[in-house]
Amino acid sequence: MFPTTSLSPPDLPAEAADRDDLGARLRLRRKVRGLSLKEVARRADVSIGLVSQVERGLTMPSVRSLGAICGALEMPVGWLFDTADAGGADDLVVRRHQRRVLDLGAKGMVKELMTPDSCPGIQMMRLVIRPGGSTGDTPYNHPTGSKCGTVLSGRLMLEVDGEVRRLNTGDSFAFEATRMIRFWCEGSEAAEVLWIVTPAVY
Numbered sequence: 700m701f702p703t704t705s706l707s708p709p710d711l712p713a714e715a716a717d718r719d720d721l722g723a724r725l726r727l728r729r730k731v732r733g734l735s736l737k738e739v740a741r742r743a744d745v746s747i748g749l750v751s752q753v754e755r756g757l758t759m760p761s762v763r764s765l766g767a768i769c770g771a772l773e774m775p776v777g778w779l780f781d782t783a784d785a786g787g788a789d790d791l792v793v794r795r796h797q798r799r800v801l802d803l804g805a806k807g808m809v810k811e812l813m814t815p816d817s818c819p820g821i822q823m824m825r826l827v828i829r830p831g832g833s834t835g836d837t838p839y840n841h842p843t844g845s846k847c848g849t850v851l852s853g854r855l856m857l858e859v860d861g862e863v864r865r866l867n868t869g870d871s872f873a874f875e876a877t878r879m880i881r882f883w884c885e886g887s888e889a890a891e892v893l894w895i896v897t898p899a900v901y
Contacts, residue, residue: 720756720804721753721756721759721801721802721803722753722755722756722804723754723756724778724779725753725754725768725772725779726754728772728774728778729754729772732773734771734772736750736754738771739768739771739772741771742770742771743764743767743768743770743771744767745760745764745767745768750768753765753768756806758806758835758837759803759806759808759834759835762839762841762900762901763839763841777799777901780800780801780812780901781799781800781801781802790815790817790818791817793812793813793814798811798812798813798825799812800812801901806832806833806834806835807829807830807831807832807833807884808826808827808829808832808833809826810825810826810901811824811825811826811827814899816899818899819898819899820898820899821895821896821897821899822895822896822897822899822900822901823893823894824893824894824895824896824901825851825892825893825894826891826892826893827889827890827891827892828853828855828882828883828890828891828892829889830884830886830887830888831883831884832883832889833881833882833884834881834883835881836881837881838858838861838880838881839879839880839881840876840877840878840879840880841876841877841896841900842876842877843876843877843898844875844876844896844897844898845873845874845875845896845897846872846873846874846875846894846896846897847871847872847873847895848871848872848892848893848895849871849892849893850867850868850869850870850871850890850891850892851891851893852888852889852890852891853868853886853888853889853891854866854868854884854885854890855870855882855884855885855890855892856882856883856884856885857872857880857882858882859874859878859879860878860880861879865885876897
């Protein structure tokens with residue numbers, strides 16, 4: 700797991716921290732490193748098309764692919780998260796104003812990390828999925844662990860191993876992380892979801 704204590708390293712221009720688009724940040728980092736799409740794809744062991752689509756905000760990579768791309772760009776995944784005031788942070792409590800935020804831009808989803816890095820065995824996130832937002836058309840999974848959560852508001856459509864379920868406000872879910880999933884917001888209201896994974900993925 701990459702360290703996630705810094706957002707703007709010396710060779711990542713400060714304006715990148717002001718952008719809320721994951722693809723724009725990755726593209727900027729690639730240009731800073733002087734790498735071609737082909738070279739990043741080779742280093743990350745993913746297709747050139749995937750890297751290009753991620754940079755253009757056309758697809759959201761799996762956590763595994765995102766980690767590989769960041770590794771190819773020599774950047775921790777944590778640099779993609781906007782960091783609010785970190786003053787007073789400790790290894791037990793994450794204050795609301797200290798949550799790190801990842802805006803997935805064109806995919807219509809925002810993730811807020813709610814647990815500290817000191818406990819990598821579990822991670823809690825607040826997901827806000829805008830109307831039309833989704834994880835994309837391709838299901839994904841993780842090699843180990845479990846996932847669970849509850850819908851705080853709105854409606855969430857959750858596909859697990861090809862079977863789709865509609866979750867309304869107050870509904871909960873749990874499944875093994877090895878199962879193939881994707882999810883999206885249904886309706887005109889954003890879906891707010893409390894999402895918990897083991898182990899931590901960011």
